[in-house]
Amino acid sequence: xxxxxxxxKKAQNGNExxxxxxxxxxxxxxxSLVYGMVNNADDAKELSxxxxxxxxxxIGTFRADAQFFTWVYRIASNQCLDFxxxxxxxxxxxxxxxxxxxxxxxxxxxxxxxxxAWSSYPxxxxxxxxxRLQQLREGDEHxxx
Numbered sequence: 631x632x633x634x635x636x637x638x639k640k641a642q643n644g645n646e647x648x649x650x651x652x653x654x655x656x657x658x659x660x661x662s663l664v665y666g667m668v669n670n671a672d673d674a675k676e677l678s679x680x681x682x683x684x685x686x687x688x689i690g691t692f693r694a695d696a697q698f699f700t701w702v703y704r705i706a707s708n709q710c711l712d713f714x715x716x717x718x719x720x721x722x723x724x725x726x727x728x729x730x731x732x733x734x735x736x737x738x739x740x741x742x743x744x745x746x747a748w749s750s751y752p753x754x755x756x757x758x759x760x761x762r763l764q765q766l767r768e769g770d771e772h773x774x775x
Contacts, residue, residue, distance in 0.1 A: 638694070
């Protein structure tokens with residue numbers, strides 16, 4: 631952890647190599663998060679890159695009271711939510727292009743979605759984010775209050 635904070639401090643002072651080290655440390659995890667949200671390799675690559683650019687531009691706002699990964703995770707998650715918003719609230723099949731699987735996913739009931747979120751994510755904030763993402767995917771205005 632101390633090593634990460636050292637890289638962050640250097641990056642906050644404009645050291646691009648230090649920021650590059652942070653990217654190397656966390657890029658795969660961020661890409662995996664984004665891919666899990668958008669389920670499209672090209673979009674995930676683009677959104678991950680945008681998240682890292684935003685992280686570099688905002689590195690001065692990072693406070694050491696949080697973990698760096700958590701901070702970048704939040705940026706990447708927000709990039710994905712913005713991506714879904716920019717596409718409008720249309721119903722689109724986002725699950726590996728498999729129409730049958732996508733239709734099944736759209737037709738499952740809300741209770742199942744909520745149980746899925748609670749069993750899949752450890753924190754309440756992650757659960758809410760998962761439910762909101764599901765809401766954006768399905769264009770369902772009433773899934774999350």
